Amino acid sequence: MSEITSFLEHAYGVLNDTYFEGSLPPVVITVQSSPKAYGHYTTWDAWRQDEKGYREINLGAENLSRAIELTISTLLHEMVHHYCAMAGIKDTSRGGTYHNKKFKAEAEKRGLVIGYDPRIGHSPTSPSDGLIAFIEGQGWTGIDLSRTGWYGASGGAEGGSGSDPGGGADTGKKKSNVRKYICPTCGCSVRATKEVHIGCLDCDCPMELVEK
Numbered sequence: 001m002s003e004i005t006s007f008l009e010h011a012y013g014v015l016n017d018t019y020f021e022g023s024l025p026p027v028v029i030t031v032q033s034s035p036k037a038y039g040h041y042t043t044w045d046a047w048r049q050d051e052k053g054y055r056e057i058n059l060g061a062e063n064l065s066r067a068i069e070l071t072i073s074t075l076l077h078e079m080v081h082h083y084c085a086m087a088g089i090k091d092t093s094r095g096g097t098y099h100n101k102k103f104k105a106e107a108e109k110r111g112l113v114i115g116y117d118p119r120i121g122h123s124p125t126s127p128s129d130g131l132i133a134f135i136e137g138q139g140w141t142g143i144d145l146s147r148t149g150w151y152g153a154s155g156g157a158e159g160g161s162g163s164d165p166g167g168g169a170d171t172g173k174k175k176s177n178v179r180k181y182i183c184p185t186c187g188c189s190v191r192a193t194k195e196v197h198i199g200c201l202d203c204d205c206p207m208e209l210v211e212k
Contacts, residue, residue: 004145005029008059008075014138015076019110024082027055034060038074041081043096055082065146069135069178073112073127080107092121099123113191126191132178181207 008029016024028047034040038060045053057078064071084091084106091103097120104114104122111131115124127135135141182189183200190198190207199206 004031004064007143007145011072011075011140012057012079015072015079018134019076020079020083024079024086025055027057027082030056030058031061031064032058033062034058035062038063038070039078041078041085043081043085055085057082065144067178068140068143068145069127069132071145072135072140073125073131076110076112076131077107077125080110080112127178129180180210182210183207 008031012027012029016022040056040058042056044055046056047054057075059071059074059078063074080103081091083089084103089102089106090100091106092099099114099121101122107114107122107125111128111134113126113128114122115126116122117124178191179195180189180191181198183203183205184207185203185205186200188200188202188207189210195209197206
């Protein structure tokens with residue numbers, strides 16, 4: 001687990017420098033069971049060390065098997081909450097569950113695509129094409145954070161049951177698992193982590209896979 005949190009701390013630093021001009025204070029990143037949410041951010045100092053308080057960003061352990069692009073999107077989502085808290089921007093209501101348009105605006109400035117759910121507001125999150133390209137540029141697309149093992153971008157196993165039984169390492173750059181589908185009529189697009197058959201209800205036509 002230490003390898004996972006070390007990577008997430010590294011990713012936090014890179015995302016902070018890239019999307020927040022390095023303005024975000026350090027946080028404690030945890031990986032704990034969170035079956036009902038991909039992640040959370042504490043709006044109070046959940047940790048203390050040497051008389052100094054730190055906020056917490058948690059990523060749900062059950063969801064680390066998702067594509068790395070989606071895990072990074074969740075981390076960035078929680079970092080937007082951290083930014084809003086530090087900047088005095090009220091980005092949620094209903095006990096922190098309903099995400100308002102201020103959250104949506106700040107998130108979309110930083111490479112996230114924000115959907116809408118009447119229960120939780122402007123919270124559903126996916127990576128934009130620009131964020132996916134950034135993740136690929138960092139060499140993160142070959143990283144698997146699932147609980148069964150942790151892999152570096154070169155494909156070498158770092159522990160758990162992820163070792164290569166053949167002893168070889170794939171040193172080639174791995175392709176993103178995220179697929180983009182687009183409606184040929186209205187241009188609306190969605191992303192999925194596997195091949196799906198999906199249609200646009202507004203235009204009553206099937207959506208088409210965008211080839212990379």
